[in-house]
Amino acid sequence: MIDLSTKIGSINIKNPTILASGIMDQDAGSIKRIYSNGAGAIVTKSIGIKPNKGYCNPTFVELDYGILNAIGLSNPGIDNFKSEIIEIKKSKIPVIGSIYGSSSKEFTDLGLKMENFNVDALELNMSCPHAKGYGLEIGSDPNLVHKIVSELKNNIRIPVFIKISSNLTDIVEISKIIEDAGADAIVAINSVKAMKINLKLKKPILSNKIGGYSGKAIKPVGIRCVYEIFENINIPIIGVGGITDGKDAIEYFMAGASAIQIGTGIYYRGVDIFNKLCLEIKEWMNANSYKKLDEIIGVAH
Numbered sequence: 001m002i003d004l005s006t007k008i009g010s011i012n013i014k015n016p017t018i019l020a021s022g023i024m025d026q027d028a029g030s031i032k033r034i035y036s037n038g039a040g041a042i043v044t045k046s047i048g049i050k051p052n053k054g055y056c057n058p059t060f061v062e063l064d065y066g067i068l069n070a071i072g073l074s075n076p077g078i079d080n081f082k083s084e085i086i087e088i089k090k091s092k093i094p095v096i097g098s099i100y101g102s103s104s105k106e107f108t109d110l111g112l113k114m115e116n117f118n119v120d121a122l123e124l125n126m127s128c129p130h131a132k133g134y135g136l137e138i139g140s141d142p143n144l145v146h147k148i149v150s151e152l153k154n155n156i157r158i159p160v161f162i163k164i165s166s167n168l169t170d171i172v173e174i175s176k177i178i179e180d181a182g183a184d185a186i187v188a189i190n191s192v193k194a195m196k197i198n199l200k201l202k203k204p205i206l207s208n209k210i211g212g213y214s215g216k217a218i219k220p221v222g223i224r225c226v227y228e229i230f231e232n233i234n235i236p237i238i239g240v241g242g243i244t245d246g247k248d249a250i251e252y253f254m255a256g257a258s259a260i261q262i263g264t265g266i267y268y269r270g271v272d273i274f275n276k277l278c279l280e281i282k283e284w285m286n287a288n289s290y291k292k293l294d295e296i297i298g299v300a301h
Contacts, residue, residue: 016253025176058205070206115158139165167189175188186235194251217242
């Protein structure tokens with residue numbers, strides 16, 4: 001019997017496939033559908049203090065090896081999201097509440113509300129590549145990152161995960177700072193800062209000009225980041241970026257990830273990608289004489 005269960009901080013999940021933030025995770029109905037298709041846990045859409053409409057269209061374009069988007073952190077705001085979380089938790093789905101803010105106070109206020117909504121953990125979005133005043137702009141400041149994480153950990157009881165970007169100058173340095181501040185896990189990576197220009201119009205395609213590139217093309221970047229982080233910290237890592245099949249997942253586990261998140265992969269393989277991945281992971285483990293997921297994590301080091 002192959003055991004795919006894993007543990008991130010104090011959270012035990014049935015399998016290591018997690019829905020990444022920003023994909024079919026803004027309402028209870030979609031989240032329940034994803035969970036029924038095999039996901040081990042769900043990360044919500046990144047939620048802020050106030051409702052945010054995001055950017056105007058065009059916000060999305062498919063490229064040769066992935067997807068470029070700049071949605072602009074559109075969300076209903078934390079108070080309006082309460083009813084969705086309550087509905088989701090009725091089904092006992094493991095939920096990781098994703099939040100973003102522009103200051104330590106905003107992150108703490110959001111974290112306390114998410115905790116009161118009974119989410120199982122928090123994911124701090126410090127890596128969105130196209131949100132002005134949020135995301136990567138916050139995650140690029142080591143002192144601010146340490147302050148946000150440490151203050152939040154001093155005020156809440158649930159685990160705190162930090163989602164970081166490959167666009168950082170030194171991803172190892174920021175990972176060490178995050179660990180020192182008391183975080184329970186690191187999520188690596190978010191989409192990669194990128195642009196596409198329309199040759200006829202001679203202008204960037206996205207209304208925001210710059211967006212986040214996700215999909216198959218960024219998997220080698222994600223693998224490298226997870227590998228480097230694993231060699232330098234002791235808290236768990238959740239790997240993200242370009243995962244579409246079981247072998248992609250195994251590669252992340254070997255690099256050091258204890259779990260993985262799936263986002264763009266849904267576009268390529270459908271909402272049942274979680275069941276497909278679990279089956280493919282089990283088939284690989286069986287063919288290579290592994291019984292537990294723990295036996296694979298970090299073996300490439």
